[in-house]
Amino acid sequence: MKRLLLLPLLLMLAACGDSDAPQMGDDTTEVVSQELTVEGAYAVTAPAGGTGGVFMTIQGGSTDDALLSAAYPGAERVEIHRTTAGEDGMMKMEMLDRLEVRAGRSVMLEQGGYHIMLINLTDALTAGETIDLTLTFEDAGVMTVPVGIRDLSDLPSMGGNESTASDG
Numbered sequence: 001m002k003r004l005l006l007l008p009l010l011l012m013l014a015a016c017g018d019s020d021a022p023q024m025g026d027d028t029t030e031v032v033s034q035e036l037t038v039e040g041a042y043a044v045t046a047p048a049g050g051t052g053g054v055f056m057t058i059q060g061g062s063t064d065d066a067l068l069s070a071a072y073p074g075a076e077r078v079e080i081h082r083t084t085a086g087e088d089g090m091m092k093m094e095m096l097d098r099l100e101v102r103a104g105r106s107v108m109l110e111q112g113g114y115h116i117m118l119i120n121l122t123d124a125l126t127a128g129e130t131i132d133l134t135l136t137f138e139d140a141g142v143m144t145v146p147v148g149i150r151d152l153s154d155l156p157s158m159g160g161n162e163s164t165a166s167d168g
Contacts, residue, residue: 035060035061035062035063035065035140036058036059036060036061036065036101036137036140036143037058037059037061038056038057038058038059038135038143038145039056039057039059040055040056040057041054041055041056041133041145041146041147041148042054042055042056042147042148042149042150043055043118043125043131043147043148043149043150044125044149044150044151044152045124045125045126045127045149045150045151045152046118046121046124046125047121047124048121048122048123048124049120049121050120050121050124051117051118051119051120051121052075052117052118052121052125053111053115053116053117053118054070054109054115054116054117054118054133054147055108055109055110055111055115055116056109056145056147057106057107057108057109058101058106058107058109059105059106060101060102060103060104060105060106060107061103061104061140062103062104063103063139064100064101064102064103065101065137065138065139065140066098066099066100066101066137066138066139067080067098067099067101067107067135067136067137068097068098068136068137068138069135069136070116070133070134070135070136071133071134071136072118072131072132072133072134074118074121074122074123074131075118075119075120075121075122076119076120076121076122077117077119077120078116078117078118078119078133079095079116079117079119080095080096080097080098080099080114080115080116080117081093081094081095081096081114081115081116081117082094082096082113082114082115083112083113083114083115091112093117096114098138099114101137116133125149126149127149127150127151127154128149129148129149130146130147130148130149131146131147131149132144132145132146132147133145133146133147
């Protein structure tokens with residue numbers, strides 16, 4: 001109960017500080033910017049010239065927001081995608097202009113669902129390294145998220161779980 005009472009105070013104090021500077025928690029894979037929280041960001045190894053996928057959980061705050069774009073200087077293009085089943089039953093990727101983050105809800109970016117694509121990488125994504133991904137939200141603004149690189153063999157199999165977000 002004490003934790004719930006402190007949360008609004010902490011959020012208010014955080015808003016009084018430098019809103020462009022992300023706040024790091026004990027887990028370096030968690031970034032808090034205003035009311036949004038990004039947790040567990042990771043990418044899978046990929047070769048230079050190839051395409052990489054980035055996955056994470058975005059926890060919405062007290063108001064609706066939307067992920068508008070992502071940027072990584074080591075890729076020619078960065079796009080927000082959703083994997084869906086086509087009419088023929090084949091899986092296909094669809095580029096999104098925005099990814100809605102509903103108030104108080106989590107949006108999971110995961111294999112077989114919503115994800116961020118790093119297209120035409122200038123350098124390989126190597127297991128054990130970390131890259132910085134810049135996310136731009138409609139209301140929360142810009143936040144930089146550390147993304148750990150994992151080997152595909154270290155990941156659970158793709159589940160294609162449903163997400164709570166909609167593409168607007």
